[in-house]
Amino acid sequence: MGRVDGWSEWCLxxxxxxxxxxxxxxxxxxxxxxELGEKPFESIAMLSGARVVKFMxxxxxxxxxxxxxxxxxxxxxxxxxxxxxxxxLLHSEDIAQPTSIPVTLARDKxxxxxxxxxxxTETDATAAIVxxxxxxxxxxxxxxxxxxxxxxxxxxILKWVxxxxxxxxDSAGAANIMIESVYSTSTTYTMTALQSYTSTVKW
Numbered sequence: 001m002g003r004v005d006g007w008s009e010w011c012l013x014x015x016x017x018x019x020x021x022x023x024x025x026x027x028x029x030x031x032x033x034x035e036l037g038e039k040p041f042e043s044i045a046m047l048s049g050a051r052v053v054k055f056m057x058x059x060x061x062x063x064x065x066x067x068x069x070x071x072x073x074x075x076x077x078x079x080x081x082x083x084x085x086x087x088x089l090l091h092s093e094d095i096a097q098p099t100s101i102p103v104t105l106a107r108d109k110x111x112x113x114x115x116x117x118x119x120x121t122e123t124d125a126t127a128a129i130v131x132x133x134x135x136x137x138x139x140x141x142x143x144x145x146x147x148x149x150x151x152x153x154x155x156x157i158l159k160w161v162x163x164x165x166x167x168x169x170d171s172a173g174a175a176n177i178m179i180e181s182v183y184s185t186s187t188t189y190t191m192t193a194l195q196s197y198t199s200t201v202k203w
Contacts (some may be wrong), residue, residue: 007116007137012063014125015089016197017046017077018109022126025083030159031066032114034139036177037168058168061177063112063140065162072099088160089146111142111197112164126194131184137190140178141166142202178203 013029014022037059039136043051065086073088074080076095091104115125117136122129129136144166164178179199182191194203 012115012117012122012125014111014113014115015083016111016113017089018111019198020078020125021081022113022124022194022197023074023080023083024076024123025067025127026125028083029065029067029071029084033064034114035062035064037061037128046190060165060167061144062113062147063164063166065160065164067160067162068157069160070158072101075099086146086149086160090149107145109143110146111140111202112144112163112166113138113140113194113203129182129191130192131182131189131191132186135181135183136181137181138191140194140203141176142197143167143170143176164192172201176202 011026011032012033012133013025015025016022019035029107029129039058039101040056042054042056042116045051045162069085071085073085073093074083075093077088077093085099089110091101092106094101111124113202115122115127115129115138117129117134119134125138140198141164144164147165148163149160151158168175168177170176180191182189195201197203
């Protein structure tokens, strides 16, 4: 495999409910924006002219998708393999046809993983990538919630803007966000596959 100069054109996106299967959503998503949380600080001026740094907590991360699904939801979220809609991620699933998803009080936890790789035959964002045959970089965020799914028809085609929000750490202080990569031109290295997402396993 030759040198990778940049990741462009396509990526793989997997979304899993806690305790459910990884659902491939790249087929209905056109754009993704990852607004990683910041680790802010401010400096406090002393009378001598010196400065003292005051650190503030790391902020939440928001992932925004621009998508073009043709259904309201993907059916059985615990078992689906292909994502075809988003409204059930915000509220609750409906496994029947016709699909009917009313607003609910549900606040289910989800994991979002996004994989860029030069392994063009790969279809699963959670898969292992072995270099130097292939290279890749992956963003993973677990224990987050979908906070909005808004349809729009202003440009003549139905599109949805979907937002997923995740805190940097859980209530025990464990990380909710990970970015990993593998790159090599000669030596073999493996970016391992993600495990199934459960209440005790994030990746």
